[in-house]
Amino acid sequence: LPTHYTLPSGDKIPSVALGTKRGLWYLDRGTHSGHIGVWQAGRGEVGNAVKTALYAGYRHIDGAWIYGNEAEVGQALKESDVPRDQLWLTSKLWNNYHAPEDIEPILDDSLSKLGTDYLDLYLIHWPVAFKKTGNNVLDEELTADPYPTWQKLEELVDKGKIRNIGISKIQNLTSNPLKYQPAVNQVELNFWNPQPELLKWSKENDLLLEAYSPLGSSKQVAKSLAVPEVKDIACKLGITPAQVLISWHVQRGTIVLPKSVTPVRVVENLHVFELPREDFDKLENAAASHPQKRVVNPSKGWKLPFDVFDGEN
Numbered sequence: 001l002p003t004h005y006t007l008p009s010g011d012k013i014p015s016v017a018l019g020t021k022r023g024l025w026y027l028d029r030g031t032h033s034g035h036i037g038v039w040q041a042g043r044g045e046v047g048n049a050v051k052t053a054l055y056a057g058y059r060h061i062d063g064a065w066i067y068g069n070e071a072e073v074g075q076a077l078k079e080s081d082v083p084r085d086q087l088w089l090t091s092k093l094w095n096n097y098h099a100p101e102d103i104e105p106i107l108d109d110s111l112s113k114l115g116t117d118y119l120d121l122y123l124i125h126w127p128v129a130f131k132k133t134g135n136n137v138l139d140e141e142l143t144a145d146p147y148p149t150w151q152k153l154e155e156l157v158d159k160g161k162i163r164n165i166g167i168s169k170i171q172n173l174t175s176n177p178l179k180y181q182p183a184v185n186q187v188e189l190n191f192w193n194p195q196p197e198l199l200k201w202s203k204e205n206d207l208l209l210e211a212y213s214p215l216g217s218s219k220q221v222a223k224s225l226a227v228p229e230v231k232d233i234a235c236k237l238g239i240t241p242a243q244v245l246i247s248w249h250v251q252r253g254t255i256v257l258p259k260s261v262t263p264v265r266v267v268e269n270l271h272v273f274e275l276p277r278e279d280f281d282k283l284e285n286a287a288a289s290h291p292q293k294r295v296v297n298p299s300k301g302w303k304l305p306f307d308v309f310d311g312e313n
């Protein structure tokens with residue numbers, strides 16, 4: 001299975017990353033301030049997971065400003081002593097900072113917390129822009145067409161603060177001509193929501209997908225690992241059910257971002273194996289042959305006048 005994919009910039013992005021989000025609280029409440037206390041409950045966990053991951057050989061860490069733990073991740077990176085040019089660091093622009101003048105300061109905040117002067121990848125976290133001052137106050141213009149946001153990101157690429165830019169949970173960014181096309185699209189992909197049409201479209205359009213909640217997230221991980229096809233393949237190959245699912249994602253041609261703060265799982269999740277064709281097909285068919293169900297959708301929590309995923313991914 002591929003250990004890396006090559007992006008349009010020529011950069012090679014590792015196919016398996018450590019996801020660093022903990023909890024869904026901010027999605028449910030739709031706020032960007034006040035969630036910090038909740039994150040503090042898990043303080044230390046993410047840093048330890050990052051250190052375990054780097055020690056085990058991960059070189060790709062997927063984070064975001066809103067996770068509220070970039071300083072902890074940065075400290076772990078520093079203590080791990082992996083040279084910066086061997087690391088792939090992703091962060092994401094939060095909804096309140098889509099206005100062009102707000103982007104560089106919030107990017108700088110992520111950079112300083114992570115202890116680096118550039119990101120390998122910066123994503124627009126959601127195709128939803130809020131006003132800077134008002135949580136859940138929609139910026140309709142920037143939501144309808146994020147072209148000014150994207151142009152600012154392109155400028156920051158030219159300035160050297162970001163090496164690649166991408167999107168999340170959206171298929172068509174804008175109808176305007178772009179200097180840099182989105183390098184990746186980070187979307188929910190798992191056994192319960194495998195999105196084969198989106199995967200096909202993305203391959204045809206040279207847009208690499210990144211799978212978040214690849215095990216179905218904490219809500220459905222137990223159910224995912226107990227799927228009969230997953231268990232059978234695991235047994236046959238002598239690997240764990242989580243490894244079957246993570247391998248399936250890479251074999252489908254996507255980046256995979258499993259999250260864990262449990263050291264033995266962090267190590268387990270990095271080791272992917274090529275599934276025999278018949279097993280891969282069996283899993284792909286099983287994933288497509290039940291009602292599709294998305295794990296994460298904050299549209300109601302954010303009181304949006306539309307569904308973020310209407311016609312999108």
Ligand code: A2P
Nearest residue numbers: 213214215216217218242258259260261262265
């Ligand atoms: P924990 O962090 O306590 O180890 P997803 O990546 O789909 O969002 O799923 C994350 C959830 O899956 C977390 O609850 C995490 O638990 C759990 N998890 C991650 N890796 C494994 C694994 N190898 N085996 C079992 N559970 C796992």
